[in-house]
């Protein structure tokens with residue numbers, strides 16, 4: 001995907017986007033303890049708008065591990081997801097890709113938050129569409145994980161409607177504890193099943 005560009009006089013200056021893979025980034029091997037291809041990846045938080053099953057009008061994204069550092073995901077666009085009449089809101093499509101790219105942390109075995117996300121909207125996505133997403137790690141440099149993905153209409157081989165690249169940053173669990181509201185932490189302490197952590201991690 002091209003970077004940004006502008007003209008200085010007659011000269012076109014190309015600026016790499018900050019989601020472009022920087023020199024030195026490498027694609028790490030798939031960790032031995034990464035979930036096997038085909039494994040349904042758990043929602044990290046049942047109240048998550050994108051993947052949680054307790055978010056009434058959320059996306060209810062279903063995410064499956066793929067081979068390598070990649071995954072696929074699906075969700076159905078409902079009437080609660082409209083922007084223009086009968087069409088999915090663009091921010092919501094970005095949200096779906098944000099979640100899919102962020103869920104690559106299940107495969108790298110790290111907790112990732114979004115630093116930057118760039119989305120191309122290529123086709124309108126009508127209500128009733130099942131969006132088939134795929135996402136992959138492009139490279140890792142220190143705590144930075146570069147990822148890309150796309151969403152296709154109604155089938156894994158359908159027309160590409162939306163595409164994204166993201167820069168994610170690995171954070172410790174303390175990130176979430178430090179920044180959450182006290183009532184949310186208390187709710188999790190009372191019902192640890194609200195979050196679904198990978199088995200090697202502990203929180204609170």
Ligand SMILES: CCCCCCCCCCCC(=O)SCCNC(=O)CCNC(=O)[C@H](O)C(C)(C)COP(=O)(O)OP(=O)(O)OC[C@H]1O[C@@H](n2cnc3c(N)ncnc32)[C@H](O)[C@@H]1OP(=O)(O)O
Pocket residue numbers: 018044045098099102103111112113114115116141142143144167169171176195
């Ligand atoms: C319980 C559930 C568990 C699992 C939870 C899973 C949740 C998944 C949800 C889906 C994903 C989301 O929506 S997450 C929610 C949306 N995102 C967020 O809320 C993040 C808000 N931002 C932050 O908290 C912070 O800015 C961080 C953590 C991203 C970075 O802060 P930091 O930890 O102080 O680290 P910092 O040194 O600034 O950055 C680390 C490296 O990344 C680079 N970097 C950072 N941001 C950017 C950027 N926008 N563009 C370019 N580069 C960047 C820095 O230059 C640096 O490079 P170098 O020094 O290495 O060269």
